[in-house]
Amino acid sequence: MSRPNDGTLDRRDVVAALMRDPGDLLVVTGLGAATYDVGATGDRPLNFYLWGAMGGTAMIGLGIALAQPSRRVLVVTGDGEMLMGMGSLASIAAAGAPNLAIAVLDNMRYGETGSQYSHTGHTTDLQAVAAACGWTRTATARSMDEVEALRPRLRSENLFAVLRISAEEKPRHLPPRDGAYLSDRFRRALGVVVD
Template sequence: MPRSDETGLDRRAVVAELLRDPADTPGGELLVVTGLGSTTYDAGAAGDRAENFYLWGAMGGAAMIGLGVALAQPTRRVLVLTGDGEALMGMGALSTIAARAPANLSIAVMDNGQFAETGHQPSHTSLGTDLAAVAAACGWKTTLTATTMAQVTTLRPRLRREVLFAVVKISPADVPRFLPPRDAAALSVRFRAALGIAAD
């Protein structure tokens, strides 16, 4: 099977652009849930913040964690930022979320067509699966695929104001490691504190 070509966008530049100026979000600072693997590193590299919840495990769970946050915080905007492998593992969640249709949740999938973390094995998105088409078939009203930085720039405000499922085609090239905090209890406490939630 052919590997993805190496002409995709630089993932760090894409994520830095999508997460830029998080205060420019209706209802307050953008809430971000990242998926296990490279999107966790990308979001950390873009600037660690309390409103980021990074997954270092729980593969396939990012979108549903985002839904739990979105239902609990209806006045805030939630962005699930994940990779193609993580999204594929939780593909049923696309159906579950579309059925519930929260007004404050968007998903952006950084798609390099590979399981980069484990040795660049081709993923299903380079073997025939079109995740934006899957999301549309699950009932997401607006889905799109971005292939240029100009489109990514346009995407940034839309992800915070609409209900979008977006795929961004990124290069599978390796980028320098950036490891954000991975103590899940500490990440949880600071995320909740940033939302003003009192400890139980």
């Protein structure tokens, strides 16, 4: 079922663009399709995939950003996960983290559970929510040209971006899900583990 205002972007194309030449970008992904999408671009130790802890992705990003102020942190998550942690948009804005950006893959649905409409499919505008919380840089992309224009900004600004993807479901790509492994390899890749 589709609606006239549905996004049209292919989520795998969007995430492939965001993750192209990742360098030493620190990436946190929200449970469900955002984790699969980022994993599908190639597993790397500096990707921290969530398979649960719904609503926590952005705050994990903030913690990393505060701990590593000279590194760039990108949060990639879905609209449902961001909605569950909507208060964190206020907490992050209040804390201030110039090295943190958030990209929300917005299909206006809870894709993992049968594509029920989320609040963005009803009445909520997450870009406006972020702006109202004090994010001074916000954007929405509806075309791949706009995604490409946001790509460098997501690696240089304290930007909150909504990416309007279609509701099409993709084959599941399952990156590692052992949290202790993901945590340990992330810290080792950052060089913060002392043996």
